[in-house]
Amino acid sequence: MKELDKDVVEHALEHAMGRRVDYAEARAHSAFSEQIILRNGVLEAYLQSVDSGFNVRVLAEGGIGFSSTNRWTRDEAERVAETACRLARASGRKTRIEFSEMESNEADWRVEEEQRIGDVDPESKIGLLTGVDKEIASQGIDVPSRVLQCFADQVEKYFVNSEGSKISSYVPRVACFGIITVKEDGKTEQAARQFGYSGGWEAFDLWNVPAELVHESMVLQRVMREGKPLMPGETTLVCGTEVVGIASHESCGHPMEADRILGREMSQAGRSFIYPGGPYWLGTRIGSDLVTIVDDPNVEHSYGHYAYDDEGVRARPRYLYKDGIINEFLHNRETAAKLGVESNGSARAVGYDREAIVRMANTYLMPGDMTEEELLEDVKEGVYMRSFTEWNIDDRRFNQRYVGREAYLIEDGELGSPVARPTIEMTTKGFWSAVDGVTKDLRFDAATCGKSDPMQGVPVYTGGPVIRLRGVYMK
Amino acid sequence: MSDLMDKTEALVRKAKALGADEVIAKTTFGRRTQIRFSNNEVDISKVWNDYVTEVSMAWQKRVVATQIQNFVDAEKRVEDLFRLAKVSQPNPFYGGIASGSFTYPESRVDIRLRDLEEPTGYVGEAIEAAKGEVGKDLNAGGTLYSYYGDVYLVSSEGPMGMDARSYIELSIRAFSQKEASGHGVSCSSTLDGFDPASAGRKAGEIARLARDPVPGEEGVYDVVFDPLITGSLMGIYSMMSSAFYVMIQMSIFGNKLGERVAPEIVTVRDNPAAYSVANRAFDDEGVPAGEKAIIDRGVLKTYLHNTSTAKIFGGETTGNAGLVVPQAWSIELDPGDMSRDEVFEKLGDGLYLTNTWYTRFQNYITGDFSTIPRDGAFLVEGGEITGSLKDIRISDNAMRMLNGVKAMSRERQHVHWWEMDTPTLTPYVLIEGVKITRPR
Numbered sequence: 001m002k003e004l005d006k007d008v009v010e011h012a013l014e015h016a017m018g019r020r021v022d023y024a025e026a027r028a029h030s031a032f033s034e035q036i037i038l039r040n041g042v043l044e045a046y047l048q049s050v051d052s053g054f055n056v057r058v059l060a061e062g063g064i065g066f067s068s069t070n071r072w073t074r075d076e077a078e079r080v081a082e083t084a085c086r087l088a089r090a091s092g093r094k095t096r097i098e099f100s101e102m103e104s105n106e107a108d109w110r111v112e113e114e115q116r117i118g119d120v121d122p123e124s125k126i127g128l129l130t131g132v133d134k135e136i137a138s139q140g141i142d143v144p145s146r147v148l149q150c151f152a153d154q155v156e157k158y159f160v161n162s163e164g165s166k167i168s169s170y171v172p173r174v175a176c177f178g179i180i181t182v183k184e185d186g187k188t189e190q191a192a193r194q195f196g197y198s199g200g201w202e203a204f205d206l207w208n209v210p211a212e213l214v215h216e217s218m219v220l221q222r223v224m225r226e227g228k229p230l231m232p233g234e235t236t237l238v239c240g241t242e243v244v245g246i247a248s249h250e251s252c253g254h255p256m257e258a259d260r261i262l263g264r265e266m267s268q269a270g271r272s273f274i275y276p277g278g279p280y281w282l283g284t285r286i287g288s289d290l291v292t293i294v295d296d297p298n299v300e301h302s303y304g305h306y307a308y309d310d311e312g313v314r315a316r317p318r319y320l321y322k323d324g325i326i327n328e329f330l331h332n333r334e335t336a337a338k339l340g341v342e343s344n345g346s347a348r349a350v351g352y353d354r355e356a357i358v359r360m361a362n363t364y365l366m367p368g369d370m371t372e373e374e375l376l377e378d379v380k381e382g383v384y385m386r387s388f389t390e391w392n393i394d395d396r397r398f399n400q401r402y403v404g405r406e407a408y409l410i411e412d413g414e415l416g417s418p419v420a421r422p423t424i425e426m427t428t429k430g431f432w433s434a435v436d437g438v439t440k441d442l443r444f445d446a447a448t449c450g451k452s453d454p455m456q457g458v459p460v461y462t463g464g465p466v467i468r469l470r471g472v473y474m475k
Numbered sequence: 476m477s478d479l480m481d482k483t484e485a486l487v488r489k490a491k492a493l494g495a496d497e498v499i500a501k502t503t504f505g506r507r508t509q510i511r512f513s514n515n516e517v518d519i520s521k522v523w524n525d526y527v528t529e530v531s532m533a534w535q536k537r538v539v540a541t542q543i544q545n546f547v548d549a550e551k552r553v554e555d556l557f558r559l560a561k562v563s564q565p566n567p568f569y570g571g572i573a574s575g576s577f578t579y580p581e582s583r584v585d586i587r588l589r590d591l592e593e594p595t596g597y598v599g600e601a602i603e604a605a606k607g608e609v610g611k612d613l614n615a616g617g618t619l620y621s622y623y624g625d626v627y628l629v630s631s632e633g634p635m636g637m638d639a640r641s642y643i644e645l646s647i648r649a650f651s652q653k654e655a656s657g658h659g660v661s662c663s664s665t666l667d668g669f670d671p672a673s674a675g676r677k678a679g680e681i682a683r684l685a686r687d688p689v690p691g692e693e694g695v696y697d698v699v700f701d702p703l704i705t706g707s708l709m710g711i712y713s714m715m716s717s718a719f720y721v722m723i724q725m726s727i728f729g730n731k732l733g734e735r736v737a738p739e740i741v742t743v744r745d746n747p748a749a750y751s752v753a754n755r756a757f758d759d760e761g762v763p764a765g766e767k768a769i770i771d772r773g774v775l776k777t778y779l780h781n782t783s784t785a786k787i788f789g790g791e792t793t794g795n796a797g798l799v800v801p802q803a804w805s806i807e808l809d810p811g812d813m814s815r816d817e818v819f820e821k822l823g824d825g826l827y828l829t830n831t832w833y834t835r836f837q838n839y840i841t842g843d844f845s846t847i848p849r850d851g852a853f854l855v856e857g858g859e860i861t862g863s864l865k866d867i868r869i870s871d872n873a874m875r876m877l878n879g880v881k882a883m884s885r886e887r888q889h890v891h892w893w894e895m896d897t898p899t900l901t902p903y904v905l906i907e908g909v910k911i912t913r914p915r
Contacts, residue, residue, distance in 0.1 A: 037799070039723060043564040045531075045799045048556065049542040066521040070544045080524075087520035090595055094516060123562050130564075145724035181724040181840065188724070188840045264513045266616035267648035267658070268893045270832075270849070275653065353523050392833035392868075394847045396654075399866050399914045401845060403837055421837060425868065425914040453511065453618050453893045473915040 004028045004052070004158045005072050012056050012077035013160050019085045021060040023099055025161035026081075027310060028054035029352035031153050034117075036125055038148040041133040043126055053352035054158075056084040059099060063091025064334075068353040100336035100343050102313055104164035109307040111171045113200025117152045120201045125150060128204055129176075135210035136180065141217045145181035150174075152201075157310075165312035173303065173459060174203040175446065178213045182220040189220040191389070191405055196303030196446025196459055219406045219418075227420030232475035236382030237424065237434075238375065238410065238468050241443040243385050243402055244365050245462030249447065251428040252293040253363040255397035256320045256328075257346075257451075258335035260358075268453045270395025273428065280326060287324040287432025290368060290467075294319050295330060297345065297361035303446040304460040306348070310356035313345040320363075324432070332358050350456040357452050365464030368438030375437045375468050382410040383422050383474055401425045423475050437468035477627070479504065480637060482546055484629045486530055486553055491631055493557040495532040497572050498631040501759060502528040505624025505640075508591065512598050513616030520595070525624075529759075529798055532556060533572075536565040540798055570786030572760045573796075574632035579756035579763055583749040584639035585665035589623035597645060601675035605649040605659075608679025615678065617647035618893065619671075626755075634761025640664075642752035645671045646892040648850065649678035654688055654865055657681025658703060658830045658850045662891045662898060664754045681829050681851035684860060691852065691864035691913055697825035697881070698909045699818055699855070702888040704831045704848070705808065706899035711834060711873065712743065713803035713897050716769045716777075717795070718784035720839075727842040727874045728775055732788075736775045737877045740811060743770040745779060745795065747804035752891050753898045755804060760796040764804055767793050779803055806899040811883030818884045818903050820858040826911070827853040827860060831869070832894045842873035845912075870912040879906040 009028045016024035030052035037044040053070035054077075065087030067080045129148050136146055152174050159167045175196040182189050193212060197203035239247070255272040259265050263275075274280045297306045297315035306315055311333050319327050329339070332347035335358060347356035376384075385404040393400040403423045409416035424431075444463035450456075483502045490498040509521045530553060531540035539560045543552045598619050606613045626638040644662040651657075659677030663669040700708070715726035728736065737743075746766035747755045758764045760782060768776050778788060781796035795801040813821065834846035846869050854862035884903040891898035 042566050042568065043537075044566060045538045045540060046559055046563050047540045047799070048559060050544065050552075051542065052544060063517065064519040066519055067523075068521075069524045071524065071526055072545075072547070076524075083522050087522065090593055091517040091520055092595060097518070121562070122559055126564055145722075147723050179723070179725070188838060190724075190838050190840070262514075263614065263616060264511075264518055266513050266614070266650070267618065267646060271653075278653065353525075355519060355521070390835045390837040390843070390845060392835050392845060392847055394866070395832060395849050399847070399868070401868060401870075401912075401914075425912055427914050430914070454509075455893070 004030050004156055006158055008072050008074055008077050009054050009158050010160055011074050012054060012081045013162065015078045016056050016058050016081040016085060017162050021058040021085060023059040023162055024056065025159065026054055026056050027352065028158040029155065031155045034152045036129055036150040038129045038133060040146050041130055041137065046122065051351060055352050056081045057355065058084045058088050059097060060085055060088040062093045062096030063088040064097055066355050097334060098337040099333035100341065102333065102343060105308060105312050105314060106166045107308055108168045110169060111198045111305065113172050114202040115200045117154055117172050117174065117201055132210045132213065136213050136217060139214055139217060141221050142183040143180050143217050144183050147179045149177040159310065159312050161312060167308050167312050171198055172200055173198050174201060176207065176209055178209065180213060180217055182217050184221050184224040187224045189224055191216040191220055194446045197301055198303060198305045199301045223418045223420055227418040230383065230419050230422045230474055234471050234473050236379045236468065236470055237472040237474060238379065238382060238384040238466060240386035240466055241441065241464055242387045242445050244464035244467050245445050246388060246391060246402065247431060248293050248365050248464055249360065249363045249462040250393045251397055251400055251431060252320050253295055253360040256330055257358045258329040258331045258339060261329060262335055262338055269451045273396045273398040274326065282326055284326050285324055286321055286326050286429055288435045289324045290435050290438045291321050291324045291432045292319065292366040293321040293363065294366060295360050295363045299362045299461065302362045302444065302461045304361035306361065309345040309347040310349045311343065311347040313343045313347065315345040318344050330358050330360065332356060348458050350458055354454065354456050359451065359458050360449060360460050362444065362461035364442065364444065364462065365467065367440045367442045367465040370437055370439045372439050372466050375439050375466060376410060377413040379410045379413055383419055384408045384410050384415060385422060398428045400428065400431065424472060426472065434469035434472055435467050436470050439465040441465045480627045483528060483627045486528065486549055487629045487631050489550055489553045490532050490557060493554065495534050495557060495560065498530065498532040499572060499760060500528055500530045500629050502627045503624050505622060506589065507620065507622045508594060510595060510598055510619040515602055515613065515615055517595060517598060530556060531798060532560060533569060534560040536567065536569045537563040538566055538569055539563055568787055570783035572630060572632055573634060573762045573782045573792055576633050577761065577763050579636050582639040582756060584641040587666050588621050588641040588643055591621050594619055594621055597671040601645055601647045601671040604672040604675030605647060605679035608676060608683050609649055609651045612651055613679065614650040615647055617645065619645045628757060628761050630761045636757050636761055638756040640754055643669050644752055644891055645674050647674050647678045649682040651682040651686050655682055655685040655863065656850045657685060660703065660890050660892050662752045662889050664750055664752060668750060684853065685851040685863045688863040688865035691867035691911060693912050695908050695910055697822055697905065697907045699822050699825065699827045700904045700906060701829040702890050702901045702903065704828050705901045705904050706890040707831050707834065707895050709743065709806045709808060709899045709901060710895050710897040712877065713745065713806045716779050716803065717801045718778040718780050718788060719800035721778055725839040727840065729840065731775050734775055735773050736874065737770055737773040738880050739773045740883060741770055741773050741880050742768055742809040744768050744807040745803045745805065746807050750889065751805035751898055753805040758794045758796040759798055762792050762794040762796065764794040803897050806897050808899065808901040810885045810887050810902045813882055813884055815884045815886050815903050818882050818905050819855065821882050822855055822905055823858055824856050827855050844873055845870040866913050868912050869909060871910045876906055876909065879908050881905045881907050
């Protein structure tokens with residue numbers, strides 16, 4: 001892995017600071033990445049890459065300029081700094097962009113690996129995936145397509161800015177993706193699962209990928225054998241943690257991103273149902289008082305973990321919806337300044353060649369005090385949607401749809417036969433207002449959140465407990 | 476031959492000397508600029524310089540690949556890669572890479588895009604054009620990209636080529652009200668074909684027509700699809716035509732070669748021609764990346780192949796090799812024989828949808844999916860727009876929709892934006908019987 005040349009990064013910052021700017025920063029990002037692709041037990045390819053470079057971002061004359069390179073020389077650092085300064089001045093804005101105030105930070109933080117990624121040889125990494133494949137293929141279920149991918153990234157960063165911040169970090173991340181197709185009596189069903197962890201290779205012991213994917217194949221087979229379509233109508237819906245996690249992410253985390261709220265993402269990922277002067281704002285009710293959704297980068301070893309964001313702001317939990325009320329937006333320094341608050345450390349970038357924008361980390365519904373048995377015993381007729389397949393939401397984050405992958409009828413508080421692809425299409429307010437029961441469980445799933453142009457897929461957790469919604473129209 | 480070509484070739488020679496069976500090295504030296512704007516003002520201007528060499532090699536059917544930046548530690552990285560190959564596992568389906576020598580068309584790259592320093596004016600042109608449609612209430616955002624890059628490819632099996640690639644594209648979304656918007660794009664490989672004002676006008680016109688939307692009703696509708704939304708759908712069909720996606724059962728086209736998958740009026744091609752923002756002379760094996768029909772007059776003619784997948788399916792490479800799997804470069808949907816107005820006349824009563832996002836599948840084999848129209852969505856009666864709609868979703872089947880194509884316009888537009896992976900040249904398309912749902 002190429003070590004960051006901190007002198008070059010600091011030289012780039014100093015060069016920018018010498019050119020009459022209001023603010024400057026230099027951020028280096030060096031990633032050693034491995035990717036293993038396995039199809040039906042056969043290794044398609046083993047990819048390794050080093051992606052290492054730095055950028056300079058400046059604020060000058062009310063505009064922002066950004067320039068990046070993967071050429072590590074002092075001359076290139078000067079060129080990049082000069083380009084960023086020139087671009088900032090060329091923006092010609094009528095309204096000046098400002099960054100919120102923050103204290104400077106000096107830190108050197110890292111995520112520890114119990115089993116270092118670099119200590120695991122390629123044969124073992126391949127062997128682990130082929131072992132997963134064998135386990136899925138040996139259950140007596142027809143799984144004609146099994147695609148397994150493993151990603152291991154070792155990311156080193158160095159951030160310096162004109163206000164005196166100086167932050168070094170090292171974060172190893174491991175991820176595994178599985179996509180399976182199960183065939184039964186001429187029909188097919190498909191499932192995709194993602195596992196993610198900040199830390200070392202010990203992640204695979206924690207995930208138990210073979211058992212999880214075998215479970216998925218058994219679920220799909222049973223749905224094809226026994227699953228019946230749902231009769232459309234109003235019913236009680238119980239959502240498993242995976243569904244609660246995606247709903248928290250899509251209809252709370254995203255609409256609470258202040259750059260969307262202020263329109264900066266308007267032409268790509270879209271805006272939000274929350275906007276200045278609109279019907280929803282801080283203090284407005286959006287769900288029942290059982291709904292508290294937090295976004296917290298501090299969850300140890302989580303896929304979305306960080307201690308300082310990519311603007312050098314210390315990370316902290318953000319209570320987005322609190323007791324059913326819109327409570328706090330996700331901010332970077334640019335959006336925080338516009339709304340007169342301090343950044344809450346939500347700026348993230350996936351590489352040296354991307355600007356840090358407002359992102360989630362680990363978004364989840366806070367657990368309540370019920371057991372799952374207590375949640376179910378009060379349901380005379382309903383549907384338990386444990387996991388989802390197709391999903392989407394409009395670009396205001398108000399009109400969402402989830403289609404069940406593993407789902408069962410509930411009859412007199414007991415789980416009954418599987419339901420084939422039960423579907424909800426609900427508004428954000430309708431979904432969260434219908435919640436009348438929350439269990440004390442908390443489970444996370446890994447996901448890659450897509451946003452920005454160029455696309456930046458950042459690692460996140462989604463999660464929550466099991467919840468119950470009353471009076472939901474399902475089909 | 477340039478110094479960069481020499482350095483690229485040296486890496487191939489190095490890998491062969493180590494004992495690799497086949498090696499490809501591709502060096503790209505590129506410069507990309509971007510201006511992002513929102514609320515009618517520039518938010519950030521960016522320049523990226525990228526110096527990357529991709530090396531892929533096979534040793535006894537073990538396939539490995541890496542990226543090397545700016546030739547730093549290049550020989551050592553090739554040695555590391557070869558060591559990785561030796562401890563990797565064989566892929567019995569690996570069929571090698573293309574061999575022989577090829578001639579490539581001369582690049583029609585626009586050298587002006589290499590030196591483009593102050594493109595902010597194009598953003599202003601687009602915003603002003605949108606304002607001309609919407610008026611003072613306009614709130615517009617978007618992205619301007621420009622790119623110029625030199626590509627040097629050397630294969631141990633013979634192909635060797637140099638290419639220059641360029642493009643400029645502007646994407647603008649115009650709002651006339653909080654829930655009334657339109658989207659327009661202008662995409663070209665050269666400045667001559669680039670018209671930012673036309674993108675702004677279209678975005679503004681749709682935003683103006685989309686004012687005061689009302690919730691749409693569930694039902695089955697005949698729908699005219701704008702080139703922007705058609706391009707998004709074509710991107711999905713083109714992904715599904717990659718042989719790799721067929722092999723991993725992420726495609727509606729599995730086991731359908733030679734079968735009718737669409738009406739006779741539908742011909743879909745992959746063609747990274749000179750006009751396209753994805754213009755290229757050769758694929759990542761050095762095979763000429765020419766025009767080929769994927770669906771020819773409704774019949775599925777070929778999957779998109781690299782040399783290896785072609786051998787599995789008993790055919791020839793189609794010049795679509797990416798670093799690992801075959802991919803579409805630039806899609807063309809052949810034009811119809813009607814004007815745009817005649818397509819709307821043929822529609823009579825139905826919907827006109829202008830854009831979409833967030834397309835997700837329940838099952839890629841059956842093609843059951845949904846996607847969310849965004850920007851202008853219109854009720855059409857008697858061929859005329861009579862109302863603006865919101866809060867609707869297409870909840871249908873990809874194969875059924877392909878079979879439901881009834882008419883296409885002669886006018887086509889080359890489209891590409893953030894939500895669309897594959898650039899597409901496409902007409903307005905009328906599809907019958909599209910299932911629309913909405914939240915309750």
